[in-house]
Amino acid sequence: MTGRIMTTEVRRTAVPGIALLLLVIGAAFTLLSIEFFASGWTQLALYGRGTLLLLIPLALAGGAWLGRRDHRNRVGELFATTVRPRWQRTLPLAVGYAATMVVVYLLATGVGAIWVVSSAGYFSPTVLGIVAVGGLGMVAASWLGMAAGRAVPRIVTAPVLAVVGFAVVALLPDFVSMAGYDANFVKTRPDPSALLLTPTFSGGLDDLQTLPASVSALQAVWLAALAGTALLLIGTTRRGLLALAVLPAVLGAAVAVPLLPTGGYYGAAVIDPAAAELVCDDDGPQVCVRKVHAALLPDIVGPVRETLALAAAKLPNPPVRAEETARPAAYAAPDQPAVRHDMDTLVFDWPGFTPGGKVDLGDGYFRAELLESVWAQDCQESSGIPGQMMSVSNPVPYLAVAVAVAWLAGEPPQQQSWWRPEDKQQIESGYQALTALPADQQRQLAGQAREAALACDYDRFEELLLAGPR
Numbered sequence: 001m002t003g004r005i006m007t008t009e010v011r012r013t014a015v016p017g018i019a020l021l022l023l024v025i026g027a028a029f030t031l032l033s034i035e036f037f038a039s040g041w042t043q044l045a046l047y048g049r050g051t052l053l054l055l056i057p058l059a060l061a062g063g064a065w066l067g068r069r070d071h072r073n074r075v076g077e078l079f080a081t082t083v084r085p086r087w088q089r090t091l092p093l094a095v096g097y098a099a100t101m102v103v104v105y106l107l108a109t110g111v112g113a114i115w116v117v118s119s120a121g122y123f124s125p126t127v128l129g130i131v132a133v134g135g136l137g138m139v140a141a142s143w144l145g146m147a148a149g150r151a152v153p154r155i156v157t158a159p160v161l162a163v164v165g166f167a168v169v170a171l172l173p174d175f176v177s178m179a180g181y182d183a184n185f186v187k188t189r190p191d192p193s194a195l196l197l198t199p200t201f202s203g204g205l206d207d208l209q210t211l212p213a214s215v216s217a218l219q220a221v222w223l224a225a226l227a228g229t230a231l232l233l234i235g236t237t238r239r240g241l242l243a244l245a246v247l248p249a250v251l252g253a254a255v256a257v258p259l260l261p262t263g264g265y266y267g268a269a270v271i272d273p274a275a276a277e278l279v280c281d282d283d284g285p286q287v288c289v290r291k292v293h294a295a296l297l298p299d300i301v302g303p304v305r306e307t308l309a310l311a312a313a314k315l316p317n318p319p320v321r322a323e324e325t326a327r328p329a330a331y332a333a334p335d336q337p338a339v340r341h342d343m344d345t346l347v348f349d350w351p352g353f354t355p356g357g358k359v360d361l362g363d364g365y366f367r368a369e370l371l372e373s374v375w376a377q378d379c380q381e382s383s384g385i386p387g388q389m390m391s392v393s394n395p396v397p398y399l400a401v402a403v404a405v406a407w408l409a410g411e412p413p414q415q416q417s418w419w420r421p422e423d424k425q426q427i428e429s430g431y432q433a434l435t436a437l438p439a440d441q442q443r444q445l446a447g448q449a450r451e452a453a454l455a456c457d458y459d460r461f462e463e464l465l466l467a468g469p470r
Helices: 002-011 015-031 041-067 069-073 076-080 086-110 126-151 157-178 193-197 213-235 239-245 247-259 264-268 291-314 362-373 398-409 421-435 439-454 458-466
Strands: 278-281 287-290 321-324 345-348 380-382 389-391
Touching: 002 015, 002 086, 015 041, 015 086, 041 086, 041 126, 041 157, 086 126, 086 213, 126 157, 126 213, 157 193, 193 213, 193 247, 193 264, 213 239, 213 247, 239 247, 278 291, 278 321, 287 291, 291 321, 291 345, 291 362, 291 398, 345 362, 362 398, 398 421, 398 439, 398 458, 421 439, 421 458, 439 458
Parallel strands: 287 321, 321 345
Antiparallel strands: 278 287, 380 389
16 A cells, blocks of 8 residues: 555655756766776776766755645645644655665666676676665655655755755865865865765776775765764654754764764775786787776787787786786776886786777777886885875986887887977987987887886886987
8 A cells, every 4th residue: 555655655745856857867867977987896986976967966955846846836724724744745755766766866876887788898896886875875865855746845945955966065065175275286185084975986996906895884884874863853743853853964974974984085085906806818918907807808909919919029027918907097096106117028907998989999099008008017006195106216207208109019119299399309319319220229228227226216217218329
């Protein structure tokens, strides 16, 4: 009987129209950025939390529209004279609306699974917590909207609530985060742990990262408490009970905030050790990728082995195997120790994805990245200041790298848009001086330059490749 009442309430109100609107907007938001989540289930779940930037304000507005139903139909005084408690009348619609919003959120996120299912090589259990927190966020938003609509049953309540909701979940976190930078745009203090009270996340983590289950659990406690407060506000009319209705939200925040980590979502993120495991192709020179990309290993084996073969033909002590880096992207984990590798290993970054969700191997970009990786070493160390890194020597000498890559590729340096005229002249001069040497001397000098680069001796690296005529 209760289920039938709830279904009837949902069907005879604006819930279907609200749900359709939110589903179209949420699915469009997902489908416009396939390349950001095509690498795995964790990334899809996190991107789904990004859709909440739009879905939560709209769910608030929809709830406010539903909340003014009694006032709009002028039956408030009539219902007030009945002996049936208010919560019994409002609960079916409240539960039905919240359940519908959760389904909308799951469908808007789940549409991306069409691309992920063919490319994801790993499913982390933390995905379930990430998705569950998003669902609780929609429940809390739905009921807060209904409570506001009943408290202020005006036609402007819904649009005003949508604007306020967007400001709170989208603009306020960025404003608080930016307040932690000084005039030189250097992070001077970590973001407060309270930023994790919002379920929305407009950024993205590295493919090797995830949100730990402990963080999702604390977020779930807070959002469940907030939803409880909103439900009490919907069903309560007595002033004394209205004052007590805020108690669950206060207790939820008091429990969650002290236990949540500082630094916002990037500060809470951790490396998923299972996602970072190596999966290798040994049918030729060994090529390894991280488990999160294991399903796409066949797509990159060819270009990687071509680079290994080129290095073997021209360099002494060349790399004989290749593996994807274990270092997260700097934007997702800026303060991290160096991870050095040996001369026999070529360490490369994942090439990324196209807007269609395929591995991005076009335009020769990945090949150029592989050629640069032959000379690359992780030379960054923590500076001791949150969000800052320092180099053990000079910054990476891109001009010398350009000479080395051109020599390895066997073609003149390719003009880059960011080169200054003096940069171009220095690169071309270094390349011509190197190629003017006898082949054996070229090989020996290039080998010495690579040894210097992998030892993070960039002064020596530049001296060997940019010194001019020898």
